[in-house]
Amino acid sequence: MPAAREVPVQLTVNGAPRSATVPARTLLVHFLRDHLGLTGTHVGCDTTQCGACTVALDGVAVKSCTVLAAQASGCEVTTIEGLASPDGTLHPVQQAFQDEHGLQCGYCTPGMVMAIRQLIEDHPDPTEEQVRHALDGNICRCTGYQNIVAAALRAASATALRATASPTAAALRATASPAAAEREG
Amino acid sequence: MFPADFAYARARTLDEALDLLDEAHAAGQEAKLIAGGQSLLPMMKLRLAAPEVLIDIAGLPEPVQGGSYGQSHTIGALTTYRQLGAGRLPSEAPALTDALAVLADPQVRARGTLGGAVAHGDPASDLPAVLLALNAELTIASRKGRHPETHLGPYPRRAGKEPSDIGRREITLDDFLQGIYTTDLAEDEIITHVRISTQGATASAYEKFPHPASHLPLAGVAVVLTYKSGRLTDENGHVTDLADGSIVRAAIAVTGISPRPYRARAAEALLNDAFPTPETLAAAAARVTLESPGSSKRVSLLGDQHASADYRAHLAEVLTRRALAKAIARGGRNS
Numbered sequence: 001m002p003a004a005r006e007v008p009v010q011l012t013v014n015g016a017p018r019s020a021t022v023p024a025r026t027l028l029v030h031f032l033r034d035h036l037g038l039t040g041t042h043v044g045c046d047t048t049q050c051g052a053c054t055v056a057l058d059g060v061a062v063k064s065c066t067v068l069a070a071q072a073s074g075c076e077v078t079t080i081e082g083l084a085s086p087d088g089t090l091h092p093v094q095q096a097f098q099d100e101h102g103l104q105c106g107y108c109t110p111g112m113v114m115a116i117r118q119l120i121e122d123h124p125d126p127t128e129e130q131v132r133h134a135l136d137g138n139i140c141r142c143t144g145y146q147n148i149v150a151a152a153l154r155a156a157s158a159t160a161l162r163a164t165a166s167p168t169a170a171a172l173r174a175t176a177s178p179a180a181a182e183r184e185g
Numbered sequence: 186m187f188p189a190d191f192a193y194a195r196a197r198t199l200d201e202a203l204d205l206l207d208e209a210h211a212a213g214q215e216a217k218l219i220a221g222g223q224s225l226l227p228m229m230k231l232r233l234a235a236p237e238v239l240i241d242i243a244g245l246p247e248p249v250q251g252g253s254y255g256q257s258h259t260i261g262a263l264t265t266y267r268q269l270g271a272g273r274l275p276s277e278a279p280a281l282t283d284a285l286a287v288l289a290d291p292q293v294r295a296r297g298t299l300g301g302a303v304a305h306g307d308p309a310s311d312l313p314a315v316l317l318a319l320n321a322e323l324t325i326a327s328r329k330g331r332h333p334e335t336h337l338g339p340y341p342r343r344a345g346k347e348p349s350d351i352g353r354r355e356i357t358l359d360d361f362l363q364g365i366y367t368t369d370l371a372e373d374e375i376i377t378h379v380r381i382s383t384q385g386a387t388a389s390a391y392e393k394f395p396h397p398a399s400h401l402p403l404a405g406v407a408v409v410l411t412y413k414s415g416r417l418t419d420e421n422g423h424v425t426d427l428a429d430g431s432i433v434r435a436a437i438a439v440t441g442i443s444p445r446p447y448r449a450r451a452a453e454a455l456l457n458d459a460f461p462t463p464e465t466l467a468a469a470a471a472r473v474t475l476e477s478p479g480s481s482k483r484v485s486l487l488g489d490q491h492a493s494a495d496y497r498a499h500l501a502e503v504l505t506r507r508a509l510a511k512a513i514a515r516g517g518r519n520s
Contacts, residue, residue: 003209025189
């Protein structure tokens with residue numbers, strides 16, 4: 001494939017196939033916001049520091065201001081819009097933010113939620129220290145982080161409870177990730 | 186904020202990536218390889234870099250494979266920090282785990298690659314310090330005949346189905362790093378593997394002083410120690426344990442304070458064949474910015490609005506003491 005200034009981008013975004021031809025320099029965050037109208041993903045610092053633009057790329061949290069749409073072509077992207085169930089039930093991390101009052105202005109929240117979702121996947125039972133360390137790449141200028149950390153801890157226990165309460169869910173998780181199931185006993 | 190205009194191509198094989206490099210060169214265009222892009226894209230957005238062609242090598246199958254051979258571990262250059270941290274790191278090198286925990290942040294670690302970290306030549310990058318202390322060697326691919334092929338061993342050369350006109354050279358990371366964003370990598374070359382050697386290392390640690398916003402090290406120090414070990418059996422069958430708590434070999438590497446990460450050989454010299462007394466450790470740390478064992482000249486130091494050269498040198502000394510203490514507390518003697 002020769003190098004081109006306009007490149008075709010094909011993505012699965014929140015489960016739906018999306019495609020467009022865009023200038024090669026288009027960043028994933030702009031592709032999501034400007035081409036797909038998914039403005040839940042925010043641009044904060046634009047210098048890979050604040051984490052407001054965090055999305056899951058093939059299931060792993062990344063900063064979408066530092067990924068080209070072209071690099072992401074062929075991948076699955078989950079944004080904040082893709083977390084809640086179709087019936088409106090919030091994702092446990094979203095629910096925990098509401099319960100713990102984990103946001104004030106809300107600008108950093110989508111990125112915080114996506115980063116915490118990753119944390120809980122990597123460490124189903126995180127300590128407060130692990131939560132704070134995992135949020136190294138996300139900046140909040142309102143809350144002082146206290147309630148964000150509380151929300152992360154609440155979301156982790158809610159996720160663990162859900163997994164124990166539902167044998168089907170536990171079985172599904174075991175199939176999806178034997179390592180995670182092993183960790184949880 | 187977005188980069189200056191460029192043309193993008195995704196290479197599917199090493200062969201194709203080398204062709205794309207040649208095409209750009211023939212057209213007189215500046216080309217850059219991109220894998221994770223966690224250092225390159227921020228520079229491009231600030232227009233500190235404006236390559237005309239970007240060749241995406243993240244999907245190449247070859248530079249992902251790795252393996253261990255004795256005390257030598259070969260890691261594919263496209264391995265991300267996240268994969269590296271989740272994989273089976275050589276247990277002899279906790280300094281690597283230290284660095285992976287404090288390098289940038291989780292999202293950046295999910296994309297940034299080992300090869301990118303060395304190819305970028307950033308004077309303030311965490312991993313190169315640890316790699317230098319672990320005597321890292323790089324494998325670099327190019328078209329056969331363009332660069333002299335070298336083989337530093339001991340990992341057996343990979344034979345395989347790749348086109349026979351791809352040649353490989355090997356170079357130590359110490360020789361590869363040259364200066365600020367300057368390395369020995371030629372325009373038609375691609376780093377495929379990084380090999381580290383633990384050579385009986387028994388204790389290691391990495392300590393850094395991060396810039397609070399960028400998380401880059403204002404100074405970072407990696408320490409890898411090898412303790413005296415082994416047993417002697419004399420003709421009467423008496424066994425003598427040689428492990429007496431003394432250090433046989435010390436490797437100390439410093440990043441963030443100089444145009445390139447460097448091995449602090451003046452500090453190392455004081456620790457080779459020495460007992461790690463508090464006085465010896467402090468004396469070694471005090472020599473961490475000296476150019477060579479016999480010299481009283483300092484390495485070339487960097488200073489900027491974030492930290493002066495003198496302050497960075499001071500940090501390096503303090504961090505050397507801390508890294509030595511941490512490594513020693515962890516390692517003990519080889520049992």
